[in-house]
Amino acid sequence: MECVYKRPESLTPYPMMFCPGCHHAILIKLVAEVLDEMNLREQAVLAAPIGCGGMTVPSANFDTIFSLHGRVPSAGTAIKRLNPESLVICYQGDGDAGAIGTAETVHTARRGEAVTVIFVNNSVFGMTGGQAAPTTPVGTWTITSKKGNREAPLKLPEMLATLDEPDYVARCAVNNPKHIIRCKKAIKHAFERQLEGKYSFIEVVSACVTTMGIKAEKSPEFIDKVIKTDFPLGEFKRDGKRL
Numbered sequence: 071m072e073c074v075y076k077r078p079e080s081l082t083p084y085p086m087m088f089c090p091g092c093h094h095a096i097l098i099k100l101v102a103e104v105l106d107e108m109n110l111r112e113q114a115v116l117a118a119p120i121g122c123g124g125m126t127v128p129s130a131n132f133d134t135i136f137s138l139h140g141r142v143p144s145a146g147t148a149i150k151r152l153n154p155e156s157l158v159i160c161y162q163g164d165g166d167a168g169a170i171g172t173a174e175t176v177h178t179a180r181r182g183e184a185v186t187v188i189f190v191n192n193s194v195f196g197m198t199g200g201q202a203a204p205t206t207p208v209g210t211w212t213i214t215s216k217k218g219n220r221e222a223p224l225k226l227p228e229m230l231a232t233l234d235e236p237d238y239v240a241r242c243a244v245n246n247p248k249h250i251i252r253c254k255k256a257i258k259h260a261f262e263r264q265l266e267g268k269y270s271f272i273e274v275v276s277a278c279v280t281t282m283g284i285k286a287e288k289s290p291e292f293i294d295k296v297i298k299t300d301f302p303l304g305e306f307k308r309d310g311k312r313l
């Protein structure tokens with residue numbers, strides 16, 4: 071029988087550790103598919119965060135390294151500078167990249183380090199129980215904003231697109247097949263540009279279903295709403311030009 075689909079070699083066969091409805095699982099699989107398709111598994115290094123994004127590590131059948139909370143781009147920068155032939159994926163949550171690590175996020179982009187940041191925005195500090203983060207939309211219920219969050223959210227792609235050095239800046243989602251296909255293309259483009267020495271930042275709008283009390287099957291719907299109200303999808307910079 072003809073084999074039409076199989077697990078990417080860049081993905082381990084172990085069961086994933088994510089909650090049902092969490093989009094990390096889809097994303098790490100997409101990363102693995104792109105690495106296989108581009109034949110980059112041997113040179114790939116995923117710099118993993120503290121937070122739920124760290125649970126991608128057992129699924130990555132390629133090199134990984136953990137860093138302190140928020141310091142992923144700095145660890146990734148060191149790996150890239152010492153091993154220019156490596157393909158560095160800085161995989162981060164929003165608490166990681168948009169709260170404790172905002173300075174690292176901004177200055178890695180400002181310097182235009184040749185890494186790809188994949189920023190999974192589930193709009194809360196997920197692993198610690200769902201506290202409001204700088205990315206929580208106004209009015210959102212969280213465990214620490216039970217009357218609705220009052221602070222306006224940080225929109226990292228919009229902000230980073232104003233800097234000179236970033237080559238590719240985009241916001242994607244993986245809550246339906248169309249978005250998954252677009253997100254995979256974005257990851258592929260970012261990896262291609264990294265091989266040319268360029269910095270990319272891809273935000274992926276996600277949902278922390280467990281801490282926000284969302285039913286797993288309602289997670290795509292929730293993400294559609296957040297896309298409409300706060301985090302529009304699209305490309306903000308491509309080939310170094312603002313769009």
Ligand SMILES: Cc1ncc(C[n+]2csc(CCOP(=O)(O)OP(=O)(O)O)c2C)c(N)n1
Binds near residue numbers: 170197278
């Ligand atoms: C220096 C430091 N501060 C705080 C923590 C506690 N901590 C662990 S995971 C986490 C939340 C991470 O949230 P986010 O980056 O949004 O990722 P998620 O779990 O939502 O994917 C925090 C605050 C820590 N481990 N180290």
